[in-house]
Amino acid sequence: MMRSVIWAQFAKDRRVPLFLILLIAGSVLATVIFTGGANSPSSFAIYSEEANADQIEKKWEKLLNTDDSLQFSIADSAQVKEDLEKGNIDSAVKLMENDYKIITSDEITDVSYMQQHVHSVFQREAEISAITDLEGNELTREDVEKYLQAGPVQMEKVGLNNEEMTDYNMRTQLMFAFTLLIAIFILGFRVNNVTHDKVSGVWDRMILAPISKTKMYTGYILYSFFISMFQIVAVLLLFKYVLKYDLGNQFWLIILVSALFVFSMISIAMLITGFVKTPEQFYAIYPSIIPLIPLISGSYMMPGTISNPILLFVADLFPMAHAMDAIMNVIFYDAGLADITMSLLVMLLIGIVGMGLGINLVERRSR
């Protein structure tokens, strides 16, 4: 009988598949647009005017080229200045022994992401040399690097700003942020079918039939779950195999994180359903709350950008921050199931609490 509920929901969507297709296409398009197209990294010129320019340029070229979406190449200082003046290029990085300066041709050019990256590389180098200086010859540079890169758990001890030290890729993060955002929309609108059917009277027909409440709710929830997972898996496969994004080598772990994310977001959608009387109210409220979640969760920014404790706390109440954290750790730091257990458990907890409260509210509404 639960299968019937799932089937009816599916049959409705099959009639109007455009909605789903548009949302999925939207998430792919948004990713491609906001991350600057397929696989071409933004490139920047680097140069130095110090006495030992060659040496400095070589050293930093190697250290800076650790982000797939950014490419730094050595250029002649005179040439760079000319290009900047003519507007051939928008920005460049001037290198010194232990410092840098970002030069832009105008004020409009957004170099914040590149700036963040360069800043973190220089800061990390400063830390490494501080440590090696302190310890004399006993600790080699390699030891420190190994220590810093050993994994996300240790990373956190050193501080969030150091997370970018491996090949962090902002493009991949954004792709996940958009994909999960669209999933939130899809699952929300499907959970809203409960309200829809209540208002139309279909729900009452089900109450009169021998199908149990548990089966009814499970039917709606499972359908929302399947349809959102379908979207996520479809989009991820597209990015992995067609657009050649590097999603690490633990795809199943990413799917597991996504599944828990979807479950906990369904619960939050159910919670919101508990507060509305009509599907129209849901359509008004849900899309105005949802886009805020990835925003406060910092999903569009470099990790560690948000430091306000209140915002961090609020973000922790939603599954987005936990899911993004877990997925990024899996992809960039090769974290295993054990390393992300905490994130998974938190999402599970949010899911269970939200679902309990949500269904209770929905039931009370029908008194």
Place this chain on the structure above:
Amino acid sequence: MLETVDLSKSFKGNKAVQNVNLYLDQGESVGLLGPNGAGKSTTISMMSTLLKPTSGEIKLNGANTLGKPDELRKVLGVVPQEIALYQELSAYENLRFFGSIYNLKGQKLEKRIQDALEMVGLKDRQKGIVKTFSGGMKRRINIAAALLHEPEILILDEPTVGIDPQSRNHILETVKNLNKEKGTTILYTSHYMEEVEQLCDRLYIMDHGAVIAAGTKLELLSILSSEDTNKVELNHLDESFIQEVKDMEGISKVEASNLQLKIIAKKGSNLISNLVHLAEKHHVQIVNFHTETPSLEDVFLHLTGRTLRD
């Protein structure tokens, strides 16, 4: 078979239904009449276990059903006032879904679907998407969806509101067949007196949340047996004339429309000679006069001071 005892429901202090007592015997066809907001739907929701009464009981074969609705739900079919269907799906798909939540499967489900479609006369339109149907066709599928589990008691809430005459006749015919041929017990809600007269053995009249009259058609008509309904056609009407007619002895109700007066008066109240007298005084000419046997509409008018519709 099914009865309510002092059934009441308040919504935030507003009494929608007050102390309603009604019963359905097996195989009966009972009408529930009342103007908008009388409390018909609220009563029906409680009887079909969908709404909890503020007080009172609902008994199935003598056993209280409150808190244990399963027995009642098993024998009950409910046709809601609104169209409770998936508009995006076809008629057939809807029936398949509503049948399957009653645990019907395979051949049996298929047969019940076809029987129900046959019953409402839409067998040849089953592939059509409900959204594209006319109001009347939607209402017929709405009924079919309540028949799949072959309920012993069928409750219909205004199943003919705002539809074409053809669909309406179809629905009346369907209900009659269910009652006469399958022995289904019927509770039929409407604000069309003639439907209820045609279909029902007994009827209840509700107004302002309470049952104000109950009985067979003849019993209800006898309320008015001491009165006659008279129709008078005049060549000209004025207010003072109507007022004086109202003030005459033995008159319980006067309604004026165009050049016609409908006068409900006590039998033997000398209406004709009084009326002729008055007409002469006001220089009004009586064009036509006749006395009607009272209809249920008249009973309603008498009881509530209003007509059933608008």
